[in-house]
Amino acid sequence: MKQQLNRKITLKSRPSGMPRVEDFELRQEPVPAPGPGQVLLQTLFLSLDPYMRGRISDAKNYAAPVGLGEVIVGGTVSRVLESAAPGFNKGDIVEGPGGWQELSVLAAGSLRKVDPDLAPPSTALGVLGMPGLTAYFSILHVARPISGDVVVISGAAGAVGQLAGQIAKLAGCIVIGIAGSDDKLEYCQKTLGFDHVINYKKTPELASVLTKLCPAGVNVYLDGVGGAISQAVFGNLAFKARVVIIGQISQSNLVEPDLGPRSMRYLLTSRARIEGFLVGDWQSRNSEALLRLSGWLKAGQIQYSEHQVDGLENAPSAFIGMLSGANLGKTIVRVAD
Amino acid sequence: MKQQLNRKITLKSRPSGMPRVEDFELRQEPVPAPGPGQVLLQTLFLSLDPYMRGRISDAKNYAAPVGLGEVIVGGTVSRVLESAAPGFNKGDIVEGPGGWQELSVLAAGSLRKVDPDLAPPSTALGVLGMPGLTAYFSILHVARPISGDVVVISGAAGAVGQLAGQIAKLAGCIVIGIAGSDDKLEYCQKTLGFDHVINYKKTPELASVLTKLCPAGVNVYLDGVGGAISQAVFGNLAFKARVVIIGQISQSNLVEPDLGPRSMRYLLTSRARIEGFLVGDWQSRNSEALLRLSGWLKAGQIQYSEHQVDGLENAPSAFIGMLSGANLGKTIVRVAD
Numbered sequence: 001m002k003q004q005l006n007r008k009i010t011l012k013s014r015p016s017g018m019p020r021v022e023d024f025e026l027r028q029e030p031v032p033a034p035g036p037g038q039v040l041l042q043t044l045f046l047s048l049d050p051y052m053r054g055r056i057s058d059a060k061n062y063a064a065p066v067g068l069g070e071v072i073v074g075g076t077v078s079r080v081l082e083s084a085a086p087g088f089n090k091g092d093i094v095e096g097p098g099g100w101q102e103l104s105v106l107a108a109g110s111l112r113k114v115d116p117d118l119a120p121p122s123t124a125l126g127v128l129g130m131p132g133l134t135a136y137f138s139i140l141h142v143a144r145p146i147s148g149d150v151v152v153i154s155g156a157a158g159a160v161g162q163l164a165g166q167i168a169k170l171a172g173c174i175v176i177g178i179a180g181s182d183d184k185l186e187y188c189q190k191t192l193g194f195d196h197v198i199n200y201k202k203t204p205e206l207a208s209v210l211t212k213l214c215p216a217g218v219n220v221y222l223d224g225v226g227g228a229i230s231q232a233v234f235g236n237l238a239f240k241a242r243v244v245i246i247g248q249i250s251q252s253n254l255v256e257p258d259l260g261p262r263s264m265r266y267l268l269t270s271r272a273r274i275e276g277f278l279v280g281d282w283q284s285r286n287s288e289a290l291l292r293l294s295g296w297l298k299a300g301q302i303q304y305s306e307h308q309v310d311g312l313e314n315a316p317s318a319f320i321g322m323l324s325g326a327n328l329g330k331t332i333v334r335v336a337d
Numbered sequence: 338m339k340q341q342l343n344r345k346i347t348l349k350s351r352p353s354g355m356p357r358v359e360d361f362e363l364r365q366e367p368v369p370a371p372g373p374g375q376v377l378l379q380t381l382f383l384s385l386d387p388y389m390r391g392r393i394s395d396a397k398n399y400a401a402p403v404g405l406g407e408v409i410v411g412g413t414v415s416r417v418l419e420s421a422a423p424g425f426n427k428g429d430i431v432e433g434p435g436g437w438q439e440l441s442v443l444a445a446g447s448l449r450k451v452d453p454d455l456a457p458p459s460t461a462l463g464v465l466g467m468p469g470l471t472a473y474f475s476i477l478h479v480a481r482p483i484s485g486d487v488v489v490i491s492g493a494a495g496a497v498g499q500l501a502g503q504i505a506k507l508a509g510c511i512v513i514g515i516a517g518s519d520d521k522l523e524y525c526q527k528t529l530g531f532d533h534v535i536n537y538k539k540t541p542e543l544a545s546v547l548t549k550l551c552p553a554g555v556n557v558y559l560d561g562v563g564g565a566i567s568q569a570v571f572g573n574l575a576f577k578a579r580v581v582i583i584g585q586i587s588q589s590n591l592v593e594p595d596l597g598p599r600s601m602r603y604l605l606t607s608r609a610r611i612e613g614f615l616v617g618d619w620q621s622r623n624s625e626a627l628l629r630l631s632g633w634l635k636a637g638q639i640q641y642s643e644h645q646v647d648g649l650e651n652a653p654s655a656f657i658g659m660l661s662g663a664n665l666g667k668t669i670v671r672v673a674d
Contacts, residue, residue: 061605062605223601226602227599257598257599260597262564262594262596262597264567268614269398269613271614274601276610
């Protein structure tokens with residue numbers, strides 16, 4: 001059988017600061033046939049996520065960085081074109097680490113089958129995938145809010161923030177969403193049912209606005225943003241508050257470290273806890289989480305929005321847009337039909 | 338019975354930055370006779386502790402600040418002069434919140450009897466008092482190191498740091514002490530058995546020195562200091578490290594907030610946890626802790642040192658000295674014999 005040509009996006013140069021489209025390169029190469037236990041996949045949807053900025057940096061991280069010339073890592077929903085692995089058949093829809101490319105050869109063990117009758121397949125990259133799992137575990141297992149707690153979510157309109165806020169609402173919490181555009185915030189409040197929203201770009205006195213909104217303090221802060229927004233929340237933490245750090249997107253494109261007032265003293269006053277979170281640490285409980293998330297989705301108890309972009313060649317610009325906050329909800333590249 | 342004259346030290350002006358002796362005022366006033374359930378106490382020993390700096394500031398704290406003209410708060414070991422409370426007799430030695438004064442009238446419920454046969458009574462302010470309890474709960478109940486963990490302690494030669502390091506040694510840990518003088522560090526290493534010591538004043542590259550000492554990272558960081566020392570440790574946290582904030586003495590005398598690089602990104606890499614600690618939250622378990630601490634003390638398994646100063650009138654200068662790191666171990670003012 002003749003080898004198929006694969007189009008893939010590789011790392012051309014390591015970005016300093018905000019990535020530019022010139023840091024990426026589209027290349028064509030043939031893909032090998034799948035070996036025993038492997039499948040050949042056609043990418044349908046590619047997930048774009050903030051964590052990828054860290055993976056193309058050479059700063060210390062939880063995984064080795066993508067090397068120059070290598071394909072950018074990323075979660076995908078794909079169709080099986082050819083299978084040399086038991087249990088996987090041509091035409092199956094699967095979720096896995098396909099990367100920024102049209103074709104991929106992956107070990108069956110890295111794949112999860114997607115049931116296209118349950119929900120649109122792209123949700124395997126969103127509400128029923130990594131962002132949904134992140135929201136579920138970080139809120140319910142790490143922050144563990146109780147009914148009546150005030151839960152503040154930065155990046156509220158992003159893929160994780162949207163779901164985290166809704167899960168906190170299901171847990172009986174008062175949810176305050178922080179984001180950078182009125183459109184996003186209107187969606188959070190009107191469609192998702194967040195109790196309060198704050199446009200940080202229009203709120204120079206964020207700390208005192210929070211104090212007015214929740215004079216008894218913030219019980220849970222889910223933070224994917226960091227920087228000045230976090231500083232404002234840290235001054236408002238309630239007794240025994242829980243802060244879960246899922247990302248620091250405001251810091252990820254800085255060339256020089258951002259300076260801020262040292263804020264550990266707030267923890268003495270509040271006896272709060274701050275904890276770093278990575279969804280992969282929780283994968284032994286993924287099936288529990290997906291069962292509940294899909295139940296809520298089917299029952300209409302959680303909503304989601306996707307920011308879809310067409311064509312693999314547009315992944316770099318869509319990625320840069322996401323890092324700048326252009327997306328409402330989950331950013332997905334539609335690579336093939 | 339004629340009223341006795343009490344000498345007490347009050348807050349004359351709220352310090353900005355490092356307190357000066359002029360911020361304090363020695364005053365003489367008669368003390369009232371103890372009412373029902375109260376005792377009249379003669380202060381023998383007054384405890385000086387970093388937390389007092391926060392209590393004479395009007396910044397948000399876990400308790401209301403000491404008002405101008407009010408006696409400075411502080412733990413004391415005292416002798417009962419006169420008792421109107423059942424169970425307390427003249428001559429009993431008690432520990433309680435007597436404050437910076439020679440005589441005090443306190444409710445019996447705020448007092449703990451001290452057994453002078455168990456250990457020198459001043460230890461009720463140190464190893465068998467608040468610093469010992471802080472070390473015990475913060476290390477064993479919050480940080481929960483396991484045998485083989487690397488435990489870093491800032492303020493290593495202070496009242497809490499000395500004990501925390503020894504408790505971590507009893508738990509089978511590798512202990513690294515950080516302090517600001519070679520004398521202190523020699524004591525930590527030779528007398529207390531810490532594994533490694535670092536003089537931060539002579540170590541501009543603290544982060545890389547720590548990386549060399551413990552390439553697998555820091556599992557537990559007990560921090561009473563904050564600032565640049567903490568920043569160096571944060572870059573060296575091991576997977577699932579636990580940081581317990583018991584104070585931030587480096588920050589407590591600043592007029593302008595100290596700026597540092599925002600450091601929450603380290604928590605993503607390490608999935609570490611940072612938690613604020615206040616010993617009062619744990620008081621329901623004090624008897625468990627004191628039983629174990631006194632057992633270790635009697636068995637010679639923990640040592641302690643005291644920095645004693647004579648005379649109530651010298652409390653302000655001794656307090657300022659302690660904030661500047663002049664003390665080795667627990668700072669105590671001997672007020673009467």
